[in-house]
Structure formats: C-alpha cells, structure tokens
Amino acid sequence: MGLRILLLCSTDNGLCRRARLVLQRSGNTVRTATVADSDDIGKVVARTDFDLIICPYLTARIPDWVTRRWWPKVVVIHPGPVGDRGPSSLDWAITDQEPVWGVIAVTATDVMDAGPLWATRTFALPQGRRKSDIYSSIISDAAVQCIVEVADKAADPTYRPTDQADAHRPIAHARTRPRMRQSDRAFDWRDDSELIRRRILAADGSPGVRSHIADRSVYLYDAHPGRRDVVASAGAVVGRRHHALEIACGDGKSIWIGHLRVDLGDRWSCKAPAVSVLGRAGVPARSLSPIAGQASASATPEVFEDIAYRSIDEQVGELTFRAYNGAMSTDLCRRLARAIRAVSLRDSRVLVVRGETGKTFSNGLHLGAIECADDPANAAWQNIVALNEVCKELLLCPKLTLVAVTGSCGAGGAVMTQAGDVVVAIGRAVLDVHYATMGLRGSELHSFTLPRRVGAATAHRLLTECEPVDTTRALDIGLVDHVGPDIEFDLWLNELAHEYALPELWEKTIRRKHQHLAHDLGHRPLEVYECRELAEMAANLFDDSLGFAAKRRAFMQKGSPRPSTGQGVLDMEDLMNSRRH
Structure with a gap:
C-alpha cells in the first residue's frame, strides 16, 4: 500500500509535475498544493492527514506547527550539496563555475536547509548553460531520484534521517551563502x-x-x-x-x-x-542592419542562430531549432516551416526535427511576444497560423520525419510533435497536451493528428483534463513511439534515425504514412480541420471567450519588477520572497 503524499510548491513547475507522476506510478496517492504563503500552507495541511510532505519547490516559510506535527516527514528539496544553504544556491554555483554540484533532501527546520538528511546526489555541473536549463534537466533528474528515495525510506517506520553534521560532504567548501542580489x-x-x-x-x-x-x-x-x-x-x-x-x-x-x-x-x-x-x-x-547568417550547423557561432541543419550522412539529416523557454515566435515558426520545406528537397531518407537536448522543447505560442505587441489578439492569430504551417510541413513532408522531443513541452509544442511520422522523447520529458488553462482551444491540426495517434477518447481527455503525461504514459497511449535515455540521448537518437533509414523499415514507415494520409484526407481535406480549429481560436483571441488575455497577462507578469520610482535602483530580488523553509 502506497503513502499519502502532499507536494507543497510555490509554482507547479516541471519538477513538481515530474515528482507527482513518478510517485503516483509507484502506487502512492499524491496531491499537489500550490501555496503563496505560510497561511496557505497552514490551511492546506490542516484539512487532511498525510504520511509525508515533500516540498520540491517552495518559497514560503513552513509554519512551525506543521514541521512539529509531521516531524521529521516534512522534506525540502534543496538544489545544493550537503553543507550548502541559502536561497540562491544554483546562482552562486554557476557564477563561481563550480565543477561539481548536488541536490539534497532534508527535513524542514527553522534554519534553512540545515535539517537532517534523507537523500543526496552529486553530479558534474556543465559550464556555459543557463540556470533554468540546468534546473530543468540535471537538477530535476537528481531531485526526482532523491524524492523517490525519500518516499521509499518514509515507508519504513524505523528509518531516521541523518544529521548533516555526520553526513559525508562531497564538496568540502559548500557553505551558507546569502541571497544573491x-x-x-x-x-x-x-x-x-x-x-x-x-x-x-x-x-x-x-x-x-x-x-x-x-x-x-x-x-x-x-x-x-x-x-x-x-x-x-x-x-x-x-x-x-x-x-x-x-x-x-x-x-x-x-x-x-x-x-x-x-x-x-x-x-x-x-x-x-x-x-x-x-x-x-x-x-x-x-x-540596425541585420547580420547575415545561414541555417547550417557549420555556421560560425559568432552569428546568432536559432535554426540549424546538418547532413549527418546521405541517409539522415537533422534540423535543430532553439525556442527560448519553449516559446516559438511567429518569425521563428515561419522560418522553421521554410527550413523544413527546403531540407525536404535534399537526398536523405530521414529528417530529424529536434530541439536542443536538456532544454525545453516547445510550449507553442510566444506569450511574451504576444503580450508585448501593439495588437496582442492579432499577434496571437499570426503566431498560431505560423505554427500551423510548421505542423503542415511536418505532416506532408515527403521524407520520413522523426520528431525528437528533447525536453518537456506543452500546449501547441506538445501537439506539434504529432505531425511527425515517428515521435521520440527523452526520458525526463513531461508533456502537457492541453491549452485550456491558458484560455485557448488550440490548433496545430490537433483535431486531425491527435486522434489518429491516441484515439478520440484519449485525445479528448488529454485536451480537457489538463493532466501532464510522463514518457512512460506517453508511450503506453501512443503519444510517442520511442523513449530515449536521459544520458547520451543524442547518441541514441542518431542510432535510431539510422535504423529508420534502413530500407525495410523506411519503406514500411513511408508506405504507412502515404496510406494513412490518402485514406484520412481522402474525404475531408486538411484545411477543413484547420478551419474548424481556427474558428474556435478566433473566438478565443478576438472575443476573448475563455479569458486568454487576462490569463496571458498574469502568466507573463509573474516575477516582474515593480515600476520605477525615481528613488534609486530597484533590486528585483528585494521584490520577491526569499525562499524560506
């Protein structure tokens, strides 16, 4: 019999969703509560009893009565090694170019990150990468491992966590650091x-x-x-x-x-x-005069590129795009659609369309660009039409298209993948196949591609119940065809692409593609599906039928600094709650 576990988080981010899915898969009953402050925590915890409370990402202080009542089973995940304390651990590690870093799971106490130790992981810290990319990949991997270990140990009534003073310190200089300002x-x-x-x-x-x-x-x-x-x-x-x-x-x-x-x-x-x-x-x-570049992997790194193509060999070509935090602007979508069309004329059998490993794959529309536009509704319309063009180019590409989900994805980014002939995903990815929480019906040809893969009933549940899907579940329901390892994913992907380039498998896959398109589009053109979707999106965008404008604005202004006061420089961190346990 599993545990009753409460996940307390300030934001239901990717780590929290991964933790919930992996704990549920182990037979535990898991509830996630998003809380803003200590009062919220008190209200949530007072209503129900739990066997274990885990805080994957929490900025609010946990009331003392909560930690006393469940001692020692209120566990905080900290993105630092044993001995490290403070709310800006990863910021300092990247700034100081630490070669090795860690994650710990500790009992919540009145001293931040100082409680008894439940679990710990250490790993090489890659250089030259964004904090959010490191957090969503390596930190998240280690944190999930720690969370699973905590749940296993909590099921043992004789287990007691270790005092940190007695624990091994793999990074000897780890110490308490202040909030980075x-x-x-x-x-x-x-x-x-x-x-x-x-x-x-x-x-x-x-x-x-x-x-x-x-x-x-x-x-x-x-x-x-x-x-x-x-x-x-x-x-x-x-x-x-x-x-x-x-x-x-x-x-x-x-x-x-x-x-x-x-x-x-x-x-x-x-x-x-x-x-x-x-x-x-x-x-x-x-x-300003634009600087010239080319969509080629051999292009100089001195020129900003967010789309690059490389011909691996005569069998496989690879088109990589980079969407900042998964946000795909209208311009990026248009250029990506043109790139798919252009490389489809090359001689390779298989076209791999992928993101960058360890980064968010795609979340669809660029909400920031939309919010910043003079006419947000029209900007959103142009964005969705451009993203649809990417989906159509993938779906109708004469090559065998292999879409590689290299990180978590959501909304239009998750649905876009379904236009590929073969869909693969890195093991750590979480797919949020829905738009409803942002006040949209969505498009990306989902009414055509999603039911073909998972069936009409499952497609409806994915779009309406708004539950995230891990790669194990995605494989079970047909959302993806293969799941690759978190480590050496690129090597695995290259080998798989070449397997699909082998004559027998290639011919089988291409034949099935042409048969399905001919059958499914024979009595109802693709434009019919798109027009129906866009009619609903028009109501969402121009009539704001589901509150898209307010939801978008609230999402984009999270963590925004306050207006200038003319009384000196504002420190953004001073305007945000420090992380307290």
Whole structure:
C-alpha cells in the first residue's frame, strides 16, 4: 500500500509535475498544493492527514506547527550539496563555475536547509548553460531520484534521517551563502564578454541581470557568444539578427541578447524578444542592419542562430531549432516551416526535427511576444497560423520525419510533435497536451493528428483534463513511439534515425504514412480541420471567450519588477520572497 503524499510548491513547475507522476506510478496517492504563503500552507495541511510532505519547490516559510506535527516527514528539496544553504544556491554555483554540484533532501527546520538528511546526489555541473536549463534537466533528474528515495525510506517506520553534521560532504567548501542580489550580479559592459555572459546565465530565466541598453534600463536574459573582433564602444548595440541584439563588450568581443525586460516608465515590460521589446520603449532597433547568417550547423557561432541543419550522412539529416523557454515566435515558426520545406528537397531518407537536448522543447505560442505587441489578439492569430504551417510541413513532408522531443513541452509544442511520422522523447520529458488553462482551444491540426495517434477518447481527455503525461504514459497511449535515455540521448537518437533509414523499415514507415494520409484526407481535406480549429481560436483571441488575455497577462507578469520610482535602483530580488523553509 502506497503513502499519502502532499507536494507543497510555490509554482507547479516541471519538477513538481515530474515528482507527482513518478510517485503516483509507484502506487502512492499524491496531491499537489500550490501555496503563496505560510497561511496557505497552514490551511492546506490542516484539512487532511498525510504520511509525508515533500516540498520540491517552495518559497514560503513552513509554519512551525506543521514541521512539529509531521516531524521529521516534512522534506525540502534543496538544489545544493550537503553543507550548502541559502536561497540562491544554483546562482552562486554557476557564477563561481563550480565543477561539481548536488541536490539534497532534508527535513524542514527553522534554519534553512540545515535539517537532517534523507537523500543526496552529486553530479558534474556543465559550464556555459543557463540556470533554468540546468534546473530543468540535471537538477530535476537528481531531485526526482532523491524524492523517490525519500518516499521509499518514509515507508519504513524505523528509518531516521541523518544529521548533516555526520553526513559525508562531497564538496568540502559548500557553505551558507546569502541571497544573491543585483549588486552581486552586476557588471559593466567594459568587462570581459565571458564574465558578462556568465552573470546573465546565472540569472536566467529568473530574475535576470539589471543593466542598460541604448540608455534604457533593462533586465537581460538569453545570452550567447558573439563576434571576436568588434570595434565599438562597450555597451553599444552593433547588430541584430532575427529577434536578438548584438552588444559590444570591453574585450573587443560581443554577446547576443535574445530576450529582455525594459523599463517603460510606468511599468516594466514582460520578458519578450529583445528587438521588439526595445521597440516598445522607443528604441528603433530594427533600423540596425541585420547580420547575415545561414541555417547550417557549420555556421560560425559568432552569428546568432536559432535554426540549424546538418547532413549527418546521405541517409539522415537533422534540423535543430532553439525556442527560448519553449516559446516559438511567429518569425521563428515561419522560418522553421521554410527550413523544413527546403531540407525536404535534399537526398536523405530521414529528417530529424529536434530541439536542443536538456532544454525545453516547445510550449507553442510566444506569450511574451504576444503580450508585448501593439495588437496582442492579432499577434496571437499570426503566431498560431505560423505554427500551423510548421505542423503542415511536418505532416506532408515527403521524407520520413522523426520528431525528437528533447525536453518537456506543452500546449501547441506538445501537439506539434504529432505531425511527425515517428515521435521520440527523452526520458525526463513531461508533456502537457492541453491549452485550456491558458484560455485557448488550440490548433496545430490537433483535431486531425491527435486522434489518429491516441484515439478520440484519449485525445479528448488529454485536451480537457489538463493532466501532464510522463514518457512512460506517453508511450503506453501512443503519444510517442520511442523513449530515449536521459544520458547520451543524442547518441541514441542518431542510432535510431539510422535504423529508420534502413530500407525495410523506411519503406514500411513511408508506405504507412502515404496510406494513412490518402485514406484520412481522402474525404475531408486538411484545411477543413484547420478551419474548424481556427474558428474556435478566433473566438478565443478576438472575443476573448475563455479569458486568454487576462490569463496571458498574469502568466507573463509573474516575477516582474515593480515600476520605477525615481528613488534609486530597484533590486528585483528585494521584490520577491526569499525562499524560506
């Protein structure tokens, strides 16, 4: 018989959803409660008894009576190794370039992260990656392992967690660190470009790093290496490509900034593509001459690219796109559709369409770009039409298309995958196949592709019950065809793509594709499905029939800094609750 487990979280993020799914699969009864403060926690806990309370991601303080009542079975997940304490653990680790890091599960006490130890994991910390990408992949993997171990130990009435003073410390210098403030993250554009980029990586996706571009106060996100031979004043905008801006640094190099928040005077903008959000602040960034590039894996890393193609060999081609936090702008969708169409003319048998391993695959519409637009409803309409074009190019591509879900995905991003002939996913991925929580009916040809894969009844449940699906469940119901390992996923994917390029399997898959399309579209053209979906989306977007505008705005303004007061620099972290147990 499983345990009754309560997951307390400030946001039901990817880690919380993964934890719930894996605990439920082990036979436990799991409830997730999203709480804003200590009062919320008290109300939730007072209503029901639990065998175990786990806090995968919690910023509110847990009331003392809760920890006493369930001692020691109120367990907090901390993204740091034994001995590390504080609310900015991962930020400091990335900033300090720690080679090895860890995750611990500890009993909640009145001293943050100091309670008895239930479980711990250590791992190599990759360099040059965004905090949110590390959190959603390596940190999340280790945290889920710790959570499973905690549940197993909690089922043993004789088990007692270990005092941290007696526990092995694999990282000897781990210690209590304060909350990282903007003063700790600060840089000058005259600094070394790599130092600047590392500061931004350590604050991305939240809270960002406070700086200035074109005399505008901004928070910076989505930083990438730029050119090595830039002759310009440090801090000058020296180029643009797609939605990104190129900024000169003090060492003669540059960095690309893909996303910003900007101070609009009476408020801060939401996080949105850099070129468009600066335009909202009156900076004509689009007047800059764009820097040329090419959608090729051999293109210089000095040029910002979010779509790249490489021909692995004569059998397999691979098209990789990068969507920041899974958000696919209208421009990205249009270019991706054109890229699929172009590479479909090449000689390879199999086309792999994928994201970057360890990062969010796709969440569909770019809500930030929509919110920042002069006419959000029309911007959303253009975005959904462009995303539909990607789906149609995948569905009707003459090649065998293998869509590789390289990280978690949701809404239109999850449904988009169903247009592929073969769908595979990395094991850690969670798929949220629904739109309803954002006030949308959705499109992406879901009324055609989803029932073909999972059946009409299951498709209806996925779209209406709004429950996340892990890859085990996705494989069971036919949402994906194969699940790959979290470690060495790229190697596994390459081998699988070449298996599908073998004559017998390729011919079988292509024949089935053509038969299904001919049969399913023979009496009802694809345009009929799309028109019906878009008719419902038009009501959602232009009539706001399900509250999309308010839900989008609330989602995009989470964690936003307050308006300027004219009384000095605001520290974004001062405006957010510190993480307290």
